[in-house]
Amino acid sequence: MKQVILGAGGDIGKLLAKELKQYTAEIRLVSRHPEKVNTEDELVSANLLSAEQVDRAVAGTAVAYLVVGLKYDLRIWKRDWPVIIDNVINACLKHKVKLVFFDNIYMYDKQAVRHMTEASPLNPPSRKGKVRLEVVQKIMHAITQKGLQALIARSADFYGPGAKNGILNIMVLDPLIKGKKMNWQSDVSKIHSFTYTPDAARAVALLGNTDNAFNQVWHLPTSAQRWTGREFIEKAASMKNSKASYFVLNSFLLSLAGLFNRTIHELVEMQYQNNQDYFFDSEKFCKAFGYTPVSYEEGMKEVASL
Incomplete structure (x- = not known):
């Protein structure tokens, strides 16, 4: 087939x-x-x-x-x-x-x-x-x-090993691996699923x-952990024994940067997903197939180890 x-x-x-x-x-x-x-x-x-x-x-x-x-x-x-x-x-x-x-x-x-x-x-x-x-x-x-x-x-x-378009990769894990300051969109105090x-x-x-x-x-199966942006940044930093140093890209900064970059410009209208909690419930799949999604700790370690 x-x-x-x-x-x-x-x-x-x-x-x-x-x-x-x-x-x-x-x-x-x-x-x-x-x-x-x-x-x-x-x-x-x-x-x-x-x-x-x-x-x-x-x-x-x-x-x-x-x-x-x-x-x-x-x-x-x-x-x-x-x-x-x-x-x-x-x-x-x-x-x-x-x-x-x-x-x-x-x-x-x-x-x-x-x-x-x-x-x-x-x-x-x-x-x-x-x-x-x-x-x-x-x-x-x-x-x-x-x-x-x-x-x-x-x-x-999404995020994951080698995920070029993974938001968590781009904002947090890739900068961490390169020893650079991490980033987050809008509000680090809000929950966000990946x-x-x-x-x-x-x-x-x-x-x-x-x-x-x-x-x-x-x-699709997604960890039920309710981590905020700050928790993702702090957990990531702890994996490398580094300081949780980050920069928040708020809507004003995105709008300003968007004048010079089309992709950043396109992110402005999507900030309603980042200035409030964003929780993705995959219980239907997990129950139907007896599936346990990878935890954020395990997933981030796998990405950071590459």
Whole structure:
């Protein structure tokens, strides 16, 4: 049973390719410039904005995992996400392929961020969140109206070994490793959940190979520890026996820096996730599969030891 990863070169795609070996010997990796993770991987070069290329990439497979990450730019998200999801849904319907979509929490209501579950209301306060909601709505419509077999695997902000886009990596762990001052966004006194990328990849592979997991939303396994930004910084510093030295990037500073950097500019509208508690509840998955997520202590040690 061949399975395909669309967007195979990112932080999640590479780990997912390793995890899928437990379920199938036939794995197809799809990206613009795919590289093998496992010796037997099949490589397909494709642009997900091309319906024809997506159709070719999905054909002959049983499960498709859409884990692509677009550049953090609203203009690109608005232009590309609707096209990509339409192409993938149409190809999956045509070839009777199950779809697993790797999602984030941007579509949740602002007030729900304090304790997010799969039942939290969908009412995004940000423009990027509205794009993500459109993607989710397209998937749900295809499930209810067209017979698509699909599931949504949702992650909190993530971190992990080699996670180039992991927020905790970028803000805390990478500077720590380099002996530099750590950073935090908005308010170090607020709780913030982070999903460990190896946990996420393991869970996505498990969900994709569990028939009764489809046509549902799942929060990927995430530590239930309620750490504040200050606790992450202090625990990280203690691992290296260094001083918990950090800099807080508040909304004003982000707005100022955003005048010169597009990525930083894009972070300003997302600060509602950092100036209040942000707790991601994955109890549904953990109970269903008897899964215990990696603790923050263990996960950070693994990243810092690289």
